[in-house]
Amino acid sequence: MTQGERAVRLLLIGPPGSGKGTQGKRVAQRYGVEHIAAGDLLRLEVETESGIGRRAAASMQRGELVPDALVYELVMPRVLAAGKANGYVLDGFPRSVGQAEEGRAIFEDNDVAVRLAVLLDAIPDDLLPRLLERAQSEGRFDDTPEVIRARLDVFKEEVEPLLAFYRERGLLVTVDASGSPDDVWAQLQAVVEST
Ligand code: AP5
Numbered sequence: 001m002t003q004g005e006r007a008v009r010l011l012l013i014g015p016p017g018s019g020k021g022t023q024g025k026r027v028a029q030r031y032g033v034e035h036i037a038a039g040d041l042l043r044l045e046v047e048t049e050s051g052i053g054r055r056a057a058a059s060m061q062r063g064e065l066v067p068d069a070l071v072y073e074l075v076m077p078r079v080l081a082a083g084k085a086n087g088y089v090l091d092g093f094p095r096s097v098g099q100a101e102e103g104r105a106i107f108e109d110n111d112v113a114v115r116l117a118v119l120l121d122a123i124p125d126d127l128l129p130r131l132l133e134r135a136q137s138e139g140r141f142d143d144t145p146e147v148i149r150a151r152l153d154v155f156k157e158e159v160e161p162l163l164a165f166y167r168e169r170g171l172l173v174t175v176d177a178s179g180s181p182d183d184v185w186a187q188l189q190a191v192v193e194s195t
Contacts, residue, residue, distance in 0.1 A: 007033070007083075007086060007087035008027065008031045008033045008087040008088070008089065008115070008116075008192060009033075009083060009087050009088055009112065009113065009114055009115040009116070010027060010033075010087075010088070010089045010090065010114070010115065010116050010117075010118065010192060011089075011090040011094070011114045011116070011117040011118070011166070012024055012027075012089065012090065012091050012092075012118055012120060013095070013117060013118065013119045013120070013159070013162060013163065013166075014119060014120030014121070014122060014177060015122060015124070015127055015151075015152055015155045015156075015159075016127060016131060016148060016151040016152055016155065017122065017126070017127035017128070017130040017131045017134075017148075018120040018121075018122040018127065018177050019120050019122065019177050019181060019184055020037075020091040020092060020120060021037055021039075021040070021091055022181050022184075023120065023181070023184060023185060023188055024037060024089045024091035026185050026188075027089040027188070027192070028089055030189065031087065031089075031192070032086050032087075033082065033086050033087035033088050033089055034078070034082035034085070034086070034087070034088045034089070035088075035089050035091060036075060036078050036079060036082060036088050036089070036090050036091065036093070037091040037092055038071060038074070038075055038090075038091065038092040038093035038095070039091075039092050040091075041074050041075065041078075042056050042060060042066055042070075042071070042074065043060070043140070043141070043142075045074065046060060046141075052070050052073060052074055055067070055070055056070050060141075060142050061141065061142065061147065062147065062150060063142060063146075063147040063148070063149070063150025063151040063153075063154065064150065064154060065095070065096065065154060065158075068096075068098065068099060068102070071093060071099065072102065075093050076103075076106060079093075079103070079107065079112065080106070080107075080110055080112060082112075083107065083110065083111075083112020083113075084110070084112060090114070094162065095155075095158055095162065096158045096161075096162060097158075097161040097162050097164075097165050100162060100165045100166070101165075114166075114171060115171065115195065116171055116173065116191070116192065116195050117166035117171045117172045117173070118172075118173050118174070118175050118188060118191060119163060119172065119173070119174045119175065120175055120177035120184065121174050121175065121176055121177050121178070122177040122178055123178045124152075126178065127148075127152065128145070128148060128149075128152075131143055131148045132145065132148070173191050173195075175187045175188055175191060
């Protein structure tokens with residue numbers, strides 16, 4: 001899909017390990033939109049020791065949310081640019097109702113608002129093992145058992161108001177994310193193409 005009325009502007013919501021990154025990459029490839037992954041962007045800043053990275057590192061190492069101002073500085077320009085070009089798939093932003101409110105104000109003013117929010121509904125017991133396996137292969141600095149548990153706790157605290165925000169606007173769809181990546185992708189594609 002390309003520019004204009006039908007451009008994909010999708011938000012993926014889900015706990016750590018639910019497959020936001022995995023599915024976000026597929027959405028980007030299939031629909032020619034930009035995959036904007038807040039965590040990936042922040043980790044790059046931390047690894048390159050930029051100003052944003054230095055200010056974000058401590059929160060990320062504790063599994064807590066990075067201060068909103070840093071996230072906005074990093075993510076908002078990318079969302080605006082992608083929204084005005086071919087569209088986007090957002091992975092991990094907004095992840096609080098405060099961020100959703102802030103995003104709505106800016107994105108609606110610029111005619112690039114989220115069109116569809118998908119909750120990846122995974123089985124909680126699957127998440128820690130998946131992420132510990134990833135820790136072995138990828139060595140992400142925030143994939144220790146303690147930090148993963150903190151990230152899961154933050155998700156539980158933030159998710160209900162975030163879901164309510166998109167549900168009230170008629171934008172929220174839930175996808176069963178307990179199957180294989182291919183199973184999840186088949187459902188996600190069906191949802192994207194029916195909206
Ligand atoms: P972020 O990088 O977004 O981490 P997360 O939300 O904890 O999510 P993950 O990346 O761990 O999981 P995922 O859902 O993307 O799953 P994935 O596809 O990789 O955020 C990290 C940190 O950045 C936060 O803690 C915070 O500090 C900061 N941050 C980010 N956004 C922020 C914001 N908006 N505001 C403030 N702070 C922010 O899959 C995981 C593994 O499982 C992979 O190995 C994959 O191969 C496997 N897998 C995926 N799907 C399946 C499946 N269906 N079956 C089996 N295995 C699967």
